[in-house]
Amino acid sequence: MxxxxxxxxxxxxxxxxxxxxxxxxxxxxxxxxxxxxxxxxxxxxxxxxxxxxxxxxxxxxxxxxxxxxxxxxxxxxxxxxxxxxxxxxxxxxxxxxxxxxDRTALILEIFARRARSGEGKLQVELARLRHAATRLVRGWTHLERQQGGIGLRGGPGEKQIELDRRMLEDKIKQLQLRLRKLQRQRSTQRRSRRRGSQLQVSIVGYTNAGKSTLFNALTHARAYAADQLFATLDTTTRRLWLGEGLTAVLSDTVGFIRELPHSLVEAFKATLDEAAEADLLLHVVDASNPQAEQQIEQVQQVLREIGAEQVPQILIYNKIDMLDGPVPPTRRRAAGQLRASIDSFDVSALSGLGLDALRERLAELARKQLLHAEAADACSGAEAPAPQADIVHPV
Missing domain, CATH: 3.40.50.11060 (GTPase HflX, N-terminal domain)
Incomplete structure (x- = not known):
């Protein structure tokens, strides 16, 4: 702690x-x-x-x-x-x-402190305004008690609340327009990447599970990573070299948490779409946390909310260097219930333990992706099958 x-x-x-x-x-x-x-x-x-x-x-x-x-x-x-x-x-x-x-306001405050990019700041501001719009009555209680005259209720207080509500609604609409523009730009960038034959991989997981540390270990990037909740909010994308001319596109996304405010999920939709449109998710789990099973379910809940629950997942049990023995069976139990789970690896992103096996698996998937792309080119315009030929969803 x-x-x-x-x-x-x-x-x-x-x-x-x-x-x-x-x-x-x-x-x-x-x-x-x-x-x-x-x-x-x-x-x-x-x-x-x-x-x-x-x-x-x-x-x-x-x-x-x-x-x-x-x-x-x-x-x-x-x-x-x-x-x-x-x-x-x-x-x-x-x-x-x-x-x-309350918990919602506290998480919003942390997001506001951690946002660095222009898009991240816009997303957090939109979420905070939406939250504030539900609490106008609290902000103007001193005016609510004013009376407009003999026998009249409301008066100046009621007018001020209405003015404030309209100001918030106008500001929210402006932010939504700016974020939609950024969302279109992101969609264009994703379509551009998809024209190639590269495997699109997104890292997801509970906050502080070690996503950014894993991202840095795999890509040799220098994304900010710290032992704290929501250390990074902005999506970072890098090319992942897998040997033999194989590459993948790896994206590090914002962490999830229990009772993640819906306003934040909505505001960060453009960012979270990286996970929804990926070919594969690396779902990072803090294997040293006694609440790992519940955290897996919380991540799945957010993935369902953004439409990414059917994207195939590899479960990454991270921080095994902090365990005295193997990962407890109770912390693996939730993994068996994930329809989209195709594999799991025990790793320590900090020490590098287990990462070679993970790289080999990613190289195998990237090779399948490349073969599919070459087959599609040879089909002379015929519609090709889905690119995840070796990814089987267990029933």
Whole structure:
């Protein structure tokens, strides 16, 4: 788990079982998200409830306990490992006297900090505006309570909310137009690459599973890689040399995470299309993480959302150098349930262990791709079969 600097703003972490078991009762991932957002976790609270309180999410007694923690730690904010409604967020901020961030807002904040390219910044800004558009009532509560005159409700407050909503809608439309233009450019670039005979491969996986480290190890690139959530947001594409004149096009994509905000998936559609239109996915799994099985399912959920669930996958169990023995069977269990899985490899992208076998498999697939392209050229315009001749989807 990454450590936070003592000089960073303090935050209290909050989670709860509400009707079903929480996937991370120790709030380890929320801790990592907090550090990635430039905060210092200074306390945590976890409880179990039968249902969600519509006003406070938690019970009033638990809210009082958390308020005491905030005062004791002199925390500057409270982080919830759940999605809060605008009403719940407003009420909790009144109770705690500090800003309250839910999981969605926290992930959006991290994306905003990490975006580097012009496209990445546009995508994050669009996602944040869409999120803000659902919470206008919270931003203007001081105006909502104003009255327009004797016997009248609303008045200036209502007008300000409508103005603000229109401003957000106009800004969102402008960003959508700019991103559509970039999406068309990306589509043109992909079509250009597909005119050749190269295998198109995208690396996907849960955030911090080691995707960028694997990308660098295979391509000898210098893409930024760090032991933190969402270290890189922008897609990086490089040519992968496989020997004997064989090459593939390898793309490193943004990492996924549990409850990835839908607004981010929508905003990053142009980027995520790299995975949806690939010939093959390298699905990187952190083999050292006890939650590996759940993380595989979370990645599959996002792949379904972007239309990439049928793209053949090779499961890459990374970080095996951090295990005392072989990969536990429970962490492989989810792989047997993937219809698109064709193979799996145990590797350490950091040390290079197991990468030679992976390269050989990729060279085999690239050779098949090349033979297919040559056969298609010899068909004199006849429609060729699908290029993934050796990729069989298990039933």
């Amino acid at each position: 990454p450590a936070a600097s003592p000089g960073l703003p303090a935050a209290v972490l909050v989670g709860a079982d509400v009707g079903q078991p929480h996937p991370d009762p120790q709030l380890l991932e929320l801790h990592e998200l907090a550090v990635s957002a430039g905060l210092r976790p200074a306390g945590s609270s976890f409880s179990r409830r039968r249902h969600i309180d519509p006003a406070l999410y938690l019970g009033s007694g638990k809210v009082v306990q958390i308020k005491d923690q905030v005062l004791e730690a002199q925390a500057g904010c409270v982080l919830f490992d759940a999605a809060l409604s605008p009403v719940q967020q407003r009420n909790l901020e009144r109770e705690f006297g500090v800003p309250v961030w």
